[in-house]
Amino acid sequence: MTNSDPTPASAPAGKRERLVAGAVRLVHEQGAEKTTLADIAQAADVPVGNVYYYFKTKDELLQATIDAHAEQLATTLRELDTRHRTPAARLKALIRTIAGQGDLAARYGCPQGTLCSELDKRDDELSRSATKLMGITIDWTETQFKAMGRRDARDLAVALIASYQGISLLTNTFREPELMRRECRRLERWVDGLSRGRG
Amino acid sequence: MTNSDPTPASAPAGKRERLVAGAVRLVHEQGAEKTTLADIAQAADVPVGNVYYYFKTKDELLQATIDAHAEQLATTLRELDTRHRTPAARLKALIRTIAGQGDLAARYGCPQGTLCSELDKRDDELSRSATKLMGITIDWTETQFKAMGRRDARDLAVALIASYQGISLLTNTFREPELMRRECRRLERWVDGLSRGRG
Numbered sequence: 065m066t067n068s069d070p071t072p073a074s075a076p077a078g079k080r081e082r083l084v085a086g087a088v089r090l091v092h093e094q095g096a097e098k099t100t101l102a103d104i105a106q107a108a109d110v111p112v113g114n115v116y117y118y119f120k121t122k123d124e125l126l127q128a129t130i131d132a133h134a135e136q137l138a139t140t141l142r143e144l145d146t147r148h149r150t151p152a153a154r155l156k157a158l159i160r161t162i163a164g165q166g167d168l169a170a171r172y173g174c175p176q177g178t179l180c181s182e183l184d185k186r187d188d189e190l191s192r193s194a195t196k197l198m199g200i201t202i203d204w205t206e207t208q209f210k211a212m213g214r215r216d217a218r219d220l221a222v223a224l225i226a227s228y229q230g231i232s233l234l235t236n237t238f239r240e241p242e243l244m245r246r247e248c249r250r251l252e253r254w255v256d257g258l259s260r261g262r263g
Numbered sequence: 264m265t266n267s268d269p270t271p272a273s274a275p276a277g278k279r280e281r282l283v284a285g286a287v288r289l290v291h292e293q294g295a296e297k298t299t300l301a302d303i304a305q306a307a308d309v310p311v312g313n314v315y316y317y318f319k320t321k322d323e324l325l326q327a328t329i330d331a332h333a334e335q336l337a338t339t340l341r342e343l344d345t346r347h348r349t350p351a352a353r354l355k356a357l358i359r360t361i362a363g364q365g366d367l368a369a370r371y372g373c374p375q376g377t378l379c380s381e382l383d384k385r386d387d388e389l390s391r392s393a394t395k396l397m398g399i400t401i402d403w404t405e406t407q408f409k410a411m412g413r414r415d416a417r418d419l420a421v422a423l424i425a426s427y428q429g430i431s432l433l434t435n436t437f438r439e440p441e442l443m444r445r446e447c448r449r450l451e452r453w454v455d456g457l458s459r460g461r462g
Contacts, residue, residue: 095384097296173383177432181380184372184435185294198436219445222433226446227422230429233376234421236383237397246418247425
């Protein structure tokens, strides 16, 4: 499976995009296993018989869901690069972005993290493909810590993204957005300390 | 649903326990949604027709799975209390216990965390019951930080368990047990720093 768009030139515009957007939302809300192609077709306002024109299997649509998340993450991180000049400011902006998603996380968890958690139970091409969702953010975070001159940039990046994923799970489990906001404030102080050479 | 054992006195010994043990293992390996009562009956070597004698619904068996995890966690934490005298030693022993589960986490993630992540998508009694799995470990961790004289004991406990849950997810997603071992070494140093009044 690839990132290439399989939509034929003659296809009615927008249906494929609506199906992917519907899948992204429903998989986040219900989980991948529970979500049927019929659910997604209904959410996308596409006749269920048309779905197979765009996606031959549910796994193909899940792959497109992963690709859509990857694109969204890359866009968000590029925006942080453009808007903030220093690596510490970029990292703290990422943390504030996360903190702002506390209510959504309390209801459904991290969109990428819960998808990975579910697909990790499988040991197939789709679960391997989901790996890139974690890779994109960790790689970007490592780049920032490297720019701060940290030799342990990879470990720090893994630690930061692990903290984010873990607090998403706890926020979701306890249905408490405040958990995420408090942990994000702690992580901001941690980044401040690291940028001053502590830790 | 309660923790009480619904097995009638006249029931053949061991079948209920085998069903719960089978459910704990299969739900960890495959996820709750995907695991059927027939799968569990087969894993437990119990005729599938007998399952309904012990558990009227799959949710009742999932509730027993949550209770079994809760009991196991409480036992593990009681052992840490007995074996280690100081709160810092107890916390580091917990972290070393976690580090030792890197291979299992790489294959299937944290047994309790992935179950919570999946049930969190539901908003029912079962998902609320799974909350206690996170609560048991956070409460115990908070008790240790309090004994170290930390006023921010609750935040530190949430941060430590979030780091554990997050690194479990990353270890699972990347299939890299070493990720968990490295992060655990970092967490041990963090606890050491806190016990010396830093951070």
